[in-house]
Amino acid sequence: MKRAAPMDVLLAGNLGTDERAAWSAALSAALPEARWWWDDAPFPAAMIEAAVVANPAPGRLQGLPRLRLIQSLWAGVDRLLGDPTLPEDVPVARMVDPAMNEAMAETALWATLSLHRGFFAYARQQAGGLWQQHPQRRADEVRATVLGTGQMGQATLRRLQQQGYRAAGWRRADGPQALAPLLARSDVVINLLPLTPQTAGMLGAPLFAALPRGAGIVNLARGGHLVEADLLAALDSGHIGHAVLDVFAAEPLPPVHPFWSHPRITVLPHVAAQTDPRSAARVAAANLRALRDGLPLQHLVDRTRGY
Incomplete structure (x- = not known):
């Protein structure tokens, strides 16, 4: 032949x-x-x-x-x-x-665990030389919502649930009526949605306001999902407790960007899942x-x- x-x-x-x-x-x-x-x-x-x-x-x-x-x-x-x-x-x-999916799930788990156990807060305390213990919750007392239930979203949900977190997923096809009750009881929101005209700017003031006070935001998808000014306002008011950001509207993140120095933002250089x-x-x-x-x-x- x-x-x-x-x-x-x-x-x-x-x-x-x-x-x-x-x-x-x-x-x-x-x-x-x-x-x-x-x-x-x-x-x-x-x-x-x-x-x-x-x-x-x-x-x-x-x-x-x-x-x-x-x-x-x-x-x-x-x-x-x-x-x-x-x-x-x-x-x-x-x-x-599959290897990339698992890497993303690892990053999401690290961010969720760090928010759950207050490790970002303890890092701020270390910088100020402050020795102060905080109440410790169990994993099954922490609710996480994963936005986006594709390959990476499913891998993340599995990893969180395996560690005992009360994790649920949402996709755009589920509609806003399904998202509202999830947000109302979410301690952590992890964004893994694809960036489309319909999802651009989704991480903004309306979504933040729907969360309980002190909730954490983890954006591992695209910078275009985030309304930066809305996040800064929500952090400064205390409504959002901490944000973990891996992606940005401009990359590399400009040296003068306020995210670098904000005490309640953790910046990653687009490395959540290489x-x-x-x-x-x-x-x-x-x-x-x-x-x-x-x-x-x-x-x-x-x-x-x-x-």
């Missing part, structure tokens, strides 16, 4: 030297039968059948007449879909990596083989929904 010609795959995105080396090695190992091309060097545009991307520059995927799949290396695709030059007739697949080339390359390779073999593609994005 005649062997099929190797697939030509374009790698496109804004990656540092070390990241590029790691992805090149991982992808080549996961799909050695492919020919891999980087977008900043000469490549055979007329031969490219698939693109593996990490937020490529606008217009970078134009002029590829044989392109049949755009495989993202990131779980979030809002920036990718925001490119008006993105070919409309080419399927887009997002990254769904894509691991070792596992994600296998996920991307599986979809590329499915494309080659005419099999169903996994984790396709519905462009009308934005995820």
Whole structure:
């Protein structure tokens, strides 16, 4: 039987030297039968059948007449879909990596546990040389609401429930009538929603006001979900007790941003769940083989929904 010609795959995105080396090695190992091309060097545009991307520059995927799949290396695709030059007739697949899901669940558990046990408050006390003990609640006395019940949301719910927390999930399809009673009794809200026009600014004054006084906010999704001024006001009034923020409207977070120095905000530099080339390359390779073999593609994005 005649062997099929190797697939030509374009790698496109804004990656540092070390990241590029790691992805090149991982992808080549996961799909050695492919020919891999980087977008900043000469490549055979007329031969490219698939693109593996990490937020490529606008217009970078134009002029590829044989392109049949755009495989993202990131779980979030809002920036990718925001490119008006993105070919409309080419399927887009997002990254769904079990290792990344578990990493996100670990971060959410750490944030919930730290809020529950007052560890952020104790850190503030240490900075001031204050020795003061606070009442200690059990995990089953703490209610957590996870916004977004996709792959990462489900992994987070499982992890929290395994540790004894009273955790519940909400998705946009459930409607605001289902969210209101959850918020009214939530000690912690963890945001893992996709960023869409419908969810942008969702972490704002109305949501904060619906929470019990002293509740914690954990935003691990996108900076566009958060209304920054509303959070600062809610923190300064004491209605929100503490916020853990991993994502921001502008990244890196500007040095003069008030979040850096606010005593009730913990800033993470977008590290809640980094894509691991070792596992994600296998996920991307599986979809590329499915494309080659005419099999169903996994984790396709519905462009009308934005995820």
